[in-house]
Amino acid sequence: MNKKTSITTLFCMALMIVMFSYLVSPVITYANDTETYEVSSSTLNIRSAPSNDSRIVGQFVKGNQLTTFKEQYGWVQTYYGGKEVWVAKHHLTPVSTSSSASTSPEMKENLTVTVAAESVMIRAGAGTNYKNTHSVYQGDEFDVISSEGDWYQIKLQNGETGWIASWLTTEVGGVVSEETSSSSQENISNPPQQQPASSGSLAGYTIVIDPGHGGKDPGAIGIGDVQEKDIVYSTSNHVVNQLKEAGANVITTRSGDYFVSLEERVRISNDYQTDAFISIHFDSFPLLSVSGTTAYYAHKDDQPLAADIQSSIASSVELTNRGSMHANYKVLRDTNAPSVLVELGFISNQYDVSIVQTNDYQQRVATAITNGLIQYFK
Known part of the structure; x- marks a missing residue:
């Protein structure tokens, strides 16, 4: 075999290897x-x-x-x-990312709404997957421009527009358009309501708040060496205060920076006539772009509680809504009461960790969890 033939043969073999790799490699x-x-x-x-x-x-x-x-x-x-x-x-x-702002024929004319929850995020579009643009507070009134599903497009005081979840508002007034159908009118005039945390609607209920980790167990270590146990504890204190303001009897599984076993957390809840068990956590993942909040449940009967709490959180904070999901965590699996474990952001994500450490975010989460429980117990 001469040198030219050898080079040609090697080239053909290499080409065949590349083609074979392409064919067998997963797409x-x-x-x-x-x-x-x-x-x-x-x-x-x-x-x-x-x-x-x-x-x-x-x-x-x-x-x-x-x-x-x-x-x-x-x-x-x-x-x-x-x-x-x-x-x-x-x-x-x-999940649709359409944000058409055209006035719907199912709208009421001259409709004004009042913010019912303590604080609410205004979104760039009609859904929790849109970024937040402004914050509004309980008692603020806005004119409604259009509606899409369970969302209102409102005119803000600075002249800009944004979208608010209808179930976090109450109607002040409005005349039904002649073009409005009866079924559509019912959807707009009676949006699902979430009461503010200060309404006292949890009177008579016993809620266990479980601040995850503690002591020798720091939980996840986030960007800047942020320890999950520390953010969990400060957030849990806000939740406890909001629940008490709503009239609930609140029990915590730890009241300081010390270790509590999973078995002990379950026992504390099961020893009382607990109406709900909420475990507070923050998430972490090697892929640093992962972001958002999640509510986990272990038993099918607990899924409605997880859904109500997650929906309330997603409507109140600016992080990605990852939804409610099943997970076989011990504190959920072995606790007798309806139980949910909430992951309130990824401390491995630069944006999330900058948000979740703020007092404003932790207050919003506390209000959202309280409102989610109020919705669940209706």
Whole structure:
């Protein structure tokens, strides 16, 4: 074999190897940005790998929202219990990012609404997946320009516009347009109401607040060496105060920076006639772009409580809404009362950690959790 033939042969072999690698390599699409989806089927298995033969590690239920960052063979990768998992994409519906501001024929004319919750985020569009643009407070009144689903577009005092969740407002006035249908009128005139935390609506209920970690257990270590146990404790104090203002009898599993075992946390709750158990946490993940809040539940009967609390949090803070999800945490699995574990932001994310340490954010979360419990016990 001469030198020329040898070079040609080597080139052909290299080309064949490249083509073979291309053919057998999995087709993976990396999104330039994360995508948000809602589960459309009644239940959706969560798997350890993108295959129907892979291990099932949990389940999502209809209405859960999740953020995806990778796609392969009709499967998308997301997070569950802080780990990378896979779900079949055909069971998901993209969360709409449409923000059309055109006046709907289902609107009331001259409608004015009052903010009912203590503080509410105004969004750039009609949904919790939009970024917040302003903050408004209980008692503030605004003229409604249009509506989309359960959201009102309002005119702010500075002349700008924004979107507010209708269930965090009460109507001051308005005349029904002649074009409004009866079914649509009912949706606009009777939005689901969330009472302010100071309404006293939790009188007679016993709530256990479980500040996660403590003492020798710092929890997650975030950017700037922020320790989860410290943010958890300060946030929990705000929650306790808001619940007491709402009339609840509040029990905490720890009242300082000391270690409490999972068994002891469960025992404290089970020893009382507890109406709800709320465990407070902050999240962390190696992929630093991961952000947002999540509410976890272990038992199917506890999913409505998780959904109410997560919905209230998502409507009150500016972080990504990761929805409510199933998880087999011991404090949820073994506690007799309806139980939820909330992850209130990722301290591994630069944006989240800058927000969650502020007094304003922790107050908003406390109000949101209180309002979520009020909604649940209605």
